[in-house]
Amino acid sequence: MVFQSKIDKYYLYVLISAIVIIGIACVLPLFLDKQIDLFGIVCMLSILFLTVGFLLWISFSISYSFQDNHLVVKTGPFKKRIQYIEITSVRPTKNIFTGYRILSSKDAVAISYRSGLMGEIKISPRDMDAFLSELRGRVPALKENK
Structure with a gap:
């Protein structure tokens, strides 16, 4: 199941x-x-078109997909795989300017996991309820911090 990232006006203003x-x-x-x-x-x-093209590519291709054993967070050429057994908790966050984040909205969640350098990734799926429901189904021991 694949979820696209939510894009809000604030992000569009920053991008423009x-x-x-x-x-x-x-x-x-x-x-x-x-x-x-x-x-x-x-x-x-060439610099202008390549830079703008890259910005648009990474901004509008953000997706979060559930695979058999891991969650794939992807934007442009960048991809992060997080094993379900590594995920410990999820919580809503408004702090989108710090940490490891692949999002395009202020309406985001932070997913904590055991492996990796940062140990947390911030994402903003368009359909948050369906995403969290799917995540709960794949990670039964998921802690939800409000």
Whole structure:
């Protein structure tokens, strides 16, 4: 079962702001440099399109899928597998700026697990109730902190 990430307005504003700043940083030099050549233009526009494309890819491809033995958290080229037997607890969180997070909404949950460097991942499934229900079914010893 695959769950997509919830995307809220706050995240979209941050994403659009980042794209505008990157766009200004890549395009403004083209207008300020009077002696820019075709190679410089191609390089700056390539950087712009590759960076914006990567940001959009990792922003809109966030998914959380339940496999037989593990939960897969994926965004763009990045993937994290968490074994069900490693998951200890889940709790709602509004603190989305710290820790290991693959989310696009302030409405998030933090899943604690025994392995890994951080030991916790913050995610924001679009259908939170269905996600938590599926997680409870796969992890019977799950502790839910409110």
